[in-house]
Amino acid sequence: MQVRFEGVMPAITTPFNADLSVDHGFLIEHASWQVAAGCSALVPCGSLGEAATLGADEKIAIVASCVRAVNVPVIPGVAALSTAEAVRLAQGFETAGARGLMVLPPYVYSSDWYEMKAHMNAVIRATRLPCIIYNNPVAYRTDFSPNQIVELAQENDNVAAVKESSTDVRRIAALRALAGDKLALGVGVDDLLLEGVAAGASFWIAGLVNALPRESVRLFDLARAGQHEEARRLYEWFLPLLRLDTVPKFVQLIKLTQQIVGQGSARVRPPRLELEGAELVQARQLITASLAARPL
Template structure:
C-alpha cells in the first residue's frame, strides 16, 4: 500500500431503481485512474456509506477490485454503528482484495478517548492491511488529537496514514512534529490541499476529483513539486468548486457536478434529496463560471 498522491473518495452511483450501479462505478473508477489518480477510497462519507447495507458495501468492494484489475490500491472506508460490524467489514475488505482500510469513529455514539482507541484498535488488529485513521471532528464529533494519534502509531505497526479533515492545517505540522515521517498525512478537505502540502502532507483524499480528475492530479503535482505560482493559478480557478466539498450537502453538490460534466448522475439516497431552487441554481452558476474560464488554465 503506497499512501501517496490523489485518491478519490468515490461517490456511489445509483441506477433509476436506486440500486448500486456497479458497471458505471467500474467505468468511473478506471477513468479516474487513467487521469493519474493513485488509489481509490470506497464507502466513505461521499460514498453515502450510511445508506448502504453491509451486503451492498461488500458487493461494491468486490466489483471495483475485479473491475480495476489491481491497477491501483483500493481502500475500504470502515464505518459502522458497532465495533463488531466494523471488524466484520474489515475482514470482508481483506477478502475482497483491498490494500488498505480507512477507519472512522463509530456513527452516532461519540465516546471518550479510551472507547475510541479501543474501537480503532480492534479494526487495526482485525487484518494485516495497512490502515489510515480518518480524523474529521467537524462531521463526526470525535477529534483524534496529535498526541492520541502518536499513541496509536506506537502500538500498531500497520497504522501508516492519517486523513486529516479537521480543517486546521496546523494539525499536519503538529502530527509531523511528534512523528516525523512515521505516518503519511493526507488532506481530507478539498480547499486546504495546497496549504496542507506546504505543511508536509503527501496525499489527498479528494472529492471534486470525481468530476475533475485531471485538474486535481495536476494541482497536487504542482503543489508537491513546489511550483507555487503555477499551483496557485490553478487553485484560484478551482477553489469555488473545491469549496463544494466542505458543506453539509457536499454529496449532492459533487454528484450534480458529475452529472453536468457527463460522468455520473445526481441520484442520492434519502434522507438526502437532490438540490433544488436557489441552492441548485447557485451550484450550476458556479460550475458554469469555472468551465467558461477553464480554457485559460494550464492544467
C-alpha cells in the same frame, strides 16, 4: 500490491440506478476513468460514497467491483454504528481484495479517548492491511489529537497514515513533528490542498476529483513539485468548486458536478435528496461558470 500513500486518492462517489440500487457498471467505468487520469488509489465507502446509506453487503460488493476495475490500491472506509459491525466490514473488505483500510470512529456515538481508542484498536487489529486513521471531528464529533494518533501508531504496526480533516492545517505539521516518517500524512479537506502539502502532506483524499480528476492531479503535482505560482493560479480557479466539498450537501453538489461534466448522475439515497429550485439554479450557475473558465 504495496500501498504507497502518495498522490490523489478519490473519495469515490457511489452511483445509483433509477431504483437506487448500486450501479456497478458505471462504478467500474468511473473508477477506471479516475485511475486513467493519474489517481494513485481509490477510497470507496466513505462519507462522500454515502456509506451510511449502504448495507454491509453493498459495501463489500462495491469494493469488489473497484478491485476488478483498477490496478491501484482500493482503500475503503470502515465506519459503523457498532465495533462488531466495523470489525466485520474490515474483514469483509480484506477478503474482497482491498489493499488498505480507512478507519473511522463509530457513527453517532462519540465519547472519550478510552472508548474511541478501544474501537479503533479492535478494527485495526482485525486485519493485516495498512490502515489510515481518519480524523474528521466536524462530521463525526470525535477528534483524535496528534498525540492520540501517534499512540495508535505506536501500538499498531499497520497504522500507516492519517487523513486529517479537522480543517486545522496545523495538525499536519504537529503530526509530522511527532511521528516523523512513521506516518504518511494526507489532506482530507478539498480546499486545504496547497496549505496541507506545504505542511508536509503526501496524499490528498479528495471529493471534486470525481468530476475533475485531471485538474486535481495537476494541482497536486504542482504543489508537491514546489511550482508555487502555477499551483496558486490553478488553485484560485479551483477553489469555488473545491469549497462545495465543505458544506452539508457536499454529496449532492459533487454528484451534480459529475452530471454536468458528463461523468455520472446526480442521484442520491435518502435522507439526501437531489437539489431543486433556487438551490439547484444557484449551484448550476456556480459550477458552469467555473467550468467555462477552467485553465486546462
